[in-house]
Amino acid sequence: MSKMLMRLGNLKKKLTGDNIFRVLSATVATSAVVILVVTAYVLSTGAIPVIQRFGSYFFTGTSWNPVEGRELYGALPYVLGTLATSCIALIIGVPLSIGIAIFLAEMAPKKVRVPISYLIELLAAVPSVIYGLWGLLVFRLWLQQYVEIPIHNYLGWIPIFATEGGGVPVGLDLLNGGIILAIMIIPTVASVSKEVLTAVPDSIREGAYSIGATKWEVVRHWVLSYGRSGIFGAVILGLGRAVGETIAVTMVVGNAIGPNAMPTSLFQPAQTMASLIANGFLEAPNPLDKSAYIGVGLTLLLMSLLINVIAHIMMARILKIKGGAVE
Amino acid sequence: MNNTMKIALVIIIVAIAIGSVVAYIYLSAPPALQPAVLHGAGATFPAPFINATITYYTANVQTNVQIDYPGGGSGAGINALTDKTVDFAGSDAPLTASQRAAAPNALHIPETIGAITVAYNLPGVPTGLNMTGQVIADIYLGTIVKWNDQALQSLNPGTTLPDQNIVTVHRSDSSGTTNWFTKYLSLVSSAWNSSIGSGTSVQWPGGTGSPGNSGVAATVQSTQYAVGYIELAYALQNAITVAKIQNPAGNWIAPSLASTTAAAEALTNLPAGDQDWGSVSILNTAGQQAYPIVTPTYILVYKELNVVPGMDQNKATQLVRFIWYLVHDGQSLASDLEYAPLPSNVVQVDEASINSITFNGQTLHSH
Amino acid sequence: MINNYVFRKVKNRLFFVLCLACVVIAVIPLLSILYEVVSRGAPFLSLQFLTNDALHGGIGPAIQGTLILIGLTSLIGIPVGILSGVYLAEFGDNKYASFLRAINDVLTEFPSIVVGITAYSVVVIGLIGSYSPIAGAVALSIMLVPIVARTTDESLKLVPNSVREASLALGIRKWKTTLRIVVPAAKSGVITGILLATARIAGETAPILLTILGSNYFFQGFRSPMDALPLRIFRDARWDNPRVQAEAWGVALILILIVLSLNIGVRLAARGRFKR
Numbered sequence: 001m002s003k004m005l006m007r008l009g010n011l012k013k014k015l016t017g018d019n020i021f022r023v024l025s026a027t028v029a030t031s032a033v034v035i036l037v038v039t040a041y042v043l044s045t046g047a048i049p050v051i052q053r054f055g056s057y058f059f060t061g062t063s064w065n066p067v068e069g070r071e072l073y074g075a076l077p078y079v080l081g082t083l084a085t086s087c088i089a090l091i092i093g094v095p096l097s098i099g100i101a102i103f104l105a106e107m108a109p110k111k112v113r114v115p116i117s118y119l120i121e122l123l124a125a126v127p128s129v130i131y132g133l134w135g136l137l138v139f140r141l142w143l144q145q146y147v148e149i150p151i152h153n154y155l156g157w158i159p160i161f162a163t164e165g166g167g168v169p170v171g172l173d174l175l176n177g178g179i180i181l182a183i184m185i186i187p188t189v190a191s192v193s194k195e196v197l198t199a200v201p202d203s204i205r206e207g208a209y210s211i212g213a214t215k216w217e218v219v220r221h222w223v224l225s226y227g228r229s230g231i232f233g234a235v236i237l238g239l240g241r242a243v244g245e246t247i248a249v250t251m252v253v254g255n256a257i258g259p260n261a262m263p264t265s266l267f268q269p270a271q272t273m274a275s276l277i278a279n280g281f282l283e284a285p286n287p288l289d290k291s292a293y294i295g296v297g298l299t300l301l302l303m304s305l306l307i308n309v310i311a312h313i314m315m316a317r318i319l320k321i322k323g324g325a326v327e
Numbered sequence: 328m329n330n331t332m333k334i335a336l337v338i339i340i341v342a343i344a345i346g347s348v349v350a351y352i353y354l355s356a357p358p359a360l361q362p363a364v365l366h367g368a369g370a371t372f373p374a375p376f377i378n379a380t381i382t383y384y385t386a387n388v389q390t391n392v393q394i395d396y397p398g399g400g401s402g403a404g405i406n407a408l409t410d411k412t413v414d415f416a417g418s419d420a421p422l423t424a425s426q427r428a429a430a431p432n433a434l435h436i437p438e439t440i441g442a443i444t445v446a447y448n449l450p451g452v453p454t455g456l457n458m459t460g461q462v463i464a465d466i467y468l469g470t471i472v473k474w475n476d477q478a479l480q481s482l483n484p485g486t487t488l489p490d491q492n493i494v495t496v497h498r499s500d501s502s503g504t505t506n507w508f509t510k511y512l513s514l515v516s517s518a519w520n521s522s523i524g525s526g527t528s529v530q531w532p533g534g535t536g537s538p539g540n541s542g543v544a545a546t547v548q549s550t551q552y553a554v555g556y557i558e559l560a561y562a563l564q565n566a567i568t569v570a571k572i573q574n575p576a577g578n579w580i581a582p583s584l585a586s587t588t589a590a591a592e593a594l595t596n597l598p599a600g601d602q603d604w605g606s607v608s609i610l611n612t613a614g615q616q617a618y619p620i621v622t623p624t625y626i627l628v629y630k631e632l633n634v635v636p637g638m639d640q641n642k643a644t645q646l647v648r649f650i651w652y653l654v655h656d657g658q659s660l661a662s663d664l665e666y667a668p669l670p671s672n673v674v675q676v677d678e679a680s681i682n683s684i685t686f687n688g689q690t691l692h693s694h
Numbered sequence: 695m696i697n698n699y700v701f702r703k704v705k706n707r708l709f710f711v712l713c714l715a716c717v718v719i720a721v722i723p724l725l726s727i728l729y730e731v732v733s734r735g736a737p738f739l740s741l742q743f744l745t746n747d748a749l750h751g752g753i754g755p756a757i758q759g760t761l762i763l764i765g766l767t768s769l770i771g772i773p774v775g776i777l778s779g780v781y782l783a784e785f786g787d788n789k790y791a792s793f794l795r796a797i798n799d800v801l802t803e804f805p806s807i808v809v810g811i812t813a814y815s816v817v818v819i820g821l822i823g824s825y826s827p828i829a830g831a832v833a834l835s836i837m838l839v840p841i842v843a844r845t846t847d848e849s850l851k852l853v854p855n856s857v858r859e860a861s862l863a864l865g866i867r868k869w870k871t872t873l874r875i876v877v878p879a880a881k882s883g884v885i886t887g888i889l890l891a892t893a894r895i896a897g898e899t900a901p902i903l904l905t906i907l908g909s910n911y912f913f914q915g916f917r918s919p920m921d922a923l924p925l926r927i928f929r930d931a932r933w934d935n936p937r938v939q940a941e942a943w944g945v946a947l948i949l950i951l952i953v954l955s956l957n958i959g960v961r962l963a964a965r966g967r968f969k970r
Contacts, residue, residue: 016867017867017869017870018867018868018869020869021868021869021872022781022785022868022869024777025777025778025780025781025784025785026781026785026790028773028774028777028778028781029777029778029781029782029791029794029843030794031774031778031839032778032794032797032798032801032839032840032843033794033797035801035812035836035839036797036800036801038812038816039804039808039809039812042811042812042815042816043808043811043812046811046815063530064528065526066526066527067524067525067526068423068424068425070524095716096716096719096720097716097720098716099712099713099715099716099717100713100716100717100720102713103713103714103716103717107710107713107714116717118961119721119724120717120720120721122724122954122957123720123721123723123724125893125894125953125954125957126724126727126897126950126953127896127897127898127899127924127949127950127953128897128898128899129897129899129924129927129928129931129946129949130727130731130897130927130946130949130950131727132928132931133927133931133942133943133946134723134726134727134730134731136931136932137931137939137942137943138726138730139723139726163535164533164534164535164536165494165495165496165533165534165535166492166494166535166550167494167496167534167535167537167546167550167553168546168549168550168553170537170538170542170545170546172537172538172542183720183723186720190720214702214703214705214706215706215709215710216702216705216706216708216709216710217702217706219709240803241803243805244803244804244805244806245805246805246806246807246899246900247806247899247900247903247924247928251928251931251932254499254500254536254537254538254542255499255500255501255538256499256500256536256538257499257500257501257528258528258529258530259530260499260530260531260536261499268535268536269499269500269536269537269538269542274805274807274900277807277811278807278900278903279500279501280402280501281807281810281811281814281904282399282400282402282403282406282903282904282907283400283401283402283403283406283501284402284406285402285405285406285423285426286425286426286429293811294811297807297808297811300805300807300808301804301805301808304803304804304805304808305800305803308799308800308803309800312796312799338889338892338956339768342761342764342765342768343765364911364914364918366918366919368907368919371933375935378748378749378910381749382749382750385749393911395909395910395911395914395919396910397748397907397908397909397910397919397921397929398908398929399907399908403907407907410819410823410824412823412824412825539932539934540934541934561934564935636823637917
């Protein structure tokens, strides 16, 4: 009897407001895990029909045929399209971002630093669909007229600048998709790079100045190498962002489908995994077709997760190293 | 209270205010006076026509109904109809056998017709170049390479065609227009049929891909010696140079609203609404003035409306009344929007279908 | 020796100019977008445009839809996000909390279309059976919660421990301390985080593309499709009709006004605080 009373007493101690609060908030916080698990479950079970039916063809094949009786689904063009647009985004966006970061961290007078920083952040505030609208109705014309047609006229014999069949490039293609993505990742890469460069200890700079180096030399030979791994982490974060971006790319990438979607030329319409789903998911005429789109979604999620996990591991290691650095 | 708090407070108040107003409007009017709301989804091709008719209809003919057709694509429409999340759907393609099995007793009700033009860019050559289906297929196959190929030149004795390669343009995105164009090519060319076939997207043997009608039109108009296929409405609205195509009667027909209607006029043996429309084709129909590449578009609706959740007698009656209006008086709005009006033989079949629609076993419309 | 020095100085100047050029190149698209949206969208601004339904040439349903989505998403997402952030900051010294933080970071990087697929499968098909504003709100909440959790976590961590210790020393329970003292101390950071996250999700298209479908009419209930500003822009911009495409700029102007005023308002408020 007294043991039971003791047990009740213990229970009462456990039911304090603090413990309830702790358990409650922990439960709510667990919603993140629930969301992740549910998403993984939905995508995996949704993708099973199409992967069971086509096996490795789904990841290596190029046809996309929803016609009944001749169904065939291969996601390779879209995986490559995602990688291609992201690569273009990095090639164009990373140098610009690093230039901006150097400007803000090393060169800008204090008065200018905050407004320019803010302008760059404002780039991130513009909704993706408005980037797409601008890319489709404004930028495309400029790109077509001043970049694509001149290059196509002189260098169109090079495969990467060719259009199949020789037609004039329209401006809704791999290049446009890549450039829009480049603009959209600049805020991310630039701000993280700026933080990295700002964190470089001043003693490094002072040491370099003391032997007569110019600012450029200080940055190039000392600051950038010190912050090299951090910047690399920023680049990977930018890559993750580029891979996951959907709507802006959908509006400018040209929406190719099937083997014609293989990204062979900058001036050909292409397709990314995200844009494929945005274009076709609602239209899917039968469950197998829907499963194909979900399969592409699963592939996209896995790729995005992989890139982001790598980025976070790298950032964590860098922080550990910096944390222990002698200063 | 600092500024951030003020902003947050303002936003919260505004959101609550809007929410309350919405709730009040939604809940306050007695059910009988609330307009019946019908939902549709589907093909974007007929959407301007359907919505123009809805606007006129709900303003002048039947004011206590709202009809929502936001488009979304044929596939989305068929899916929504199958999932019974809409009251009716629009589709450019008839239901396949498996789709019919998933949506049993769905009626096909054509409400307007479209056509596909073949556009070209030949300096000095005006609109109206003669082509046959076989020639078009050979051009896209790559069998005919130059504009002054004998096959093309012999069709156009009065015009000197240039000694230039033909640049073919096709749709890069998946589309109903590609579906019907390739069906036509499969019909007129056995070589095309066996090597490429038809579908909303196919493996084109070369040629440039562009997205959307506007993409194809832009590419054709900016690329000399190009040829491409474009929806009639778009071609008419933008005054694009298009070809005359020979029909089975032997005449060279330019694409127009009249020649499109004429093609549908020649249709015989249309199935009843609830049967299989998979083999209905308005391609290459008989008829002296019929244009050869004509495309259907359908309203899809269940024959027995009580399978749709949320349907009631009032809504069912309104739906049937609207569809009736669409295929009769609504047709007068069609040509202003560059849609071809339905010929009487199609209207007759539609009337039979509409008359067969029931709610809880009772027919809703009889004329 | 002098030549080399001059050469190095020139390189230095060049370098400065290059970096400045990077900034200018990056800012040009922003300026172009703002210019085009304002110049092409302003002619559309009228009372009819803002309040009529789509069949009468207006975007009233889209504006209403975006506001409803913001409201519903906030209702679901803000409490969950704040409470999650509270757990991470106040009870976060254990492995489970680090694990949760990592999961949260993963969630913030989810491709938005994948969120749409999940919400479609679970809510549209599984729970409700039709396109619905609730499905849209669930999708947007999935994007909102991790962001709010993270910003709340970071804001709470900035509150000095002395505040917590002083409160506990007075005998106030931990839960009361957290809710009545710590959170209010961090409230501007928390609210800033919420407002920025809200501005972000107000402009999201992919999650609502698959869940609310779009509509020509105003809100018709929780089991019906609905329109929203980003969705309307997405559809109109890709329509094969220049008149419809031109209208998309008007819608874009409204959306950008909402999003940018939230952003700029938050920044101005923050600056005001520091300047004091």
